[in-house]
Amino acid sequence: MSAPLPTFVPVAVVGGGQAGLSLSAHLKTRGIEHLVLEKSTAMHVWADRRWDNFCLVTPNWQCDLPGHPYEGPDPDGFMRKPEILAYLAAFREKVDPPLLEGTAVTHVFPHPLGGFTVETSAGTLRADQVVGASGGYTVPIMPSYAGDLPASIAQIHSEEYRNAAQLPPGPVLVVGSGQSGAQIAEDLHLAGRQVHLAVGNAPRCARFYRGRDVVTWLADMNYYDMPVDMHPLREGVRDNTNHYVTGRDGGRDIDLRRFATEGMRLYGQLDGYEQGTLRFLPTLGKSLDEADRVYNGINASIDRFIDEMGIEAPPPSAYEPVWKPDAEPLRLDLAAEGIAAIVWCIGFRPDFGWLQAPVFTSQGHPLHKRGVTEVPGLYFLGLPWLHTWGSGRFSSVGRDAAHLAERIEEALSVARSPARLAAVG
Known part of the structure; x- marks a missing residue:
């Protein structure tokens, strides 16, 4: 969509x-402007923040955006980056959303006469309802001392990593072992690079167990339908690091211990x-x-x-360790080890400074009940x-969107909209 910014939108x-x-797909279905x-x-x-060998870690059959389920030839496989981009391009074409690209939202605040003022790089408009759909992984996290490291060492965040050839020759330190860190470490390892990996507290899970993908077992166990208020950790689960596993080459476990036997430090x-x-x-062991x-615990729940x-x-x-550290290394001399690059895989933080x-x-995380806040009209x-x-994934974001579309329709009364009246009056 390329059109001037309207003065009002519901x-x-x-x-x-x-x-x-x-x-947008659900709002269009309901006829909501x-x-x-x-x-x-x-x-x-x-396209911009995924590496070349990136692939899904959940089976393709879980891709179920509104009106756009996966219909390819490999439902139990894992789409790679080009296939993901094609899947999303087809989804956009189906939805044909009323969309203004290249338009940054800079400020949103309640208007005293009702609704919201939305300030953008293209101008200002009024709206009855506002939905923050910019995601929770917005600003890359870098340590405060990154700037103190030698300038000779290339430093990038995981969102900037594309492939091993992008980095200068020599050993690479990967910091973080969540999904991105573990997979990038594997990508570099398979490319023949000497990898040093700082291991965090991320859990892991099996790719396949007892003849099926673990995700398929958990889906049959209704784990993916469990609402957050029924989870043992309640809202605390939102702070958990995702399990590391990969869909690469048809899917497999990521076993850091095995990598260690193959030379990864x-x-x-x-x-x-x-x-x-x-x-x-001294937290490696x-x-x-x-x-x-956690890996064996998930498998045990499948056994039950x-x-x-x-x-x-x-x-x-049950998994038995193939390697254990004899002694925990507590220091890494960057020059002595010839570290040429560091890939920081320590996550992102949300950025809702515009709202x-x-x-x-107090930590900047949104307060809501299934996306609905206590401020009327804000989601x-x-x-x-x-x-x-x-x-936050292809599997259920559409279901959440349908729920919000219903809430928005209930709350929206265009005929008596104070924001519309003020905007056009």
């Missing part, structure tokens, strides 16, 4: 990713930097053990399900565990 959706376009505002291009993150959590040396905490405990349902399946098994409304915790969509595990 619903302004901030963010043109899969969440914003999913909501709206506008999606995107500072870059729709769903650009998948593992460390505990990074603790700081001084005079050319990085410090690490504990982190590996805890990740394996199989027994309860009387399902015929291959016999159970002036009392709907945030969030696409956040991790907004309602269920799949809320």
